[in-house]
Amino acid sequence: MQNHNWKLPEIFDEYHRLIQAHLRSKSKGTREFIDILRLTEEYSIPTISRILKDLDQKNRYSYQDVLSVLRYQTQCTTGTQYLADDILKELNIDHIYTTHLPLSDYDSLLVKGGEING
Incomplete structure (x- = not known):
């Protein structure tokens, strides 16, 4: 087990409060938050x-939401990482957010044309 420097970014405290509010229970919210800390x-x-x-920007507050994002990152985007905030700002795309679109949706568009152009 790693030795953590527990000076956490502010979002951790904020997210803890928001989970508690979302679940309408301080104890349940704290248990979920502890599970997030364990990640x-x-x-x-x-x-x-x-x-x-x-997740905060999407108003999603749960341990399961965090796990879902982690699973998506490890299973669907192996080898890729988030771009650094300064790079996003430099490209003027730091305000753009998107959701996952399955590749099968793109495949169906290609098939409609009768051929797949390479």
Whole structure:
């Protein structure tokens, strides 16, 4: 088990409060938040912090939401990472958010034309 420097980014405190409010229970919210903190043993604090920020913008507050994003990142985007905030700002795309679109949706568009152009 890693030895963490528990000076966590502000989003952790905020997300903790929002989980408690969402669940309408301080104890249930704290239990879920502890599970989120445990994820920092396997994933980095900056990774979890970025996920919490993204989920906060989407008004999604649960341990399962965090796990879902982590699973998507590890199963569907192996080898890729978030772009650094400064790069996104430099490209003027830091305000753009999107959801996952399955590749099968793109495949169906290609098939409608009768051929797949390469």
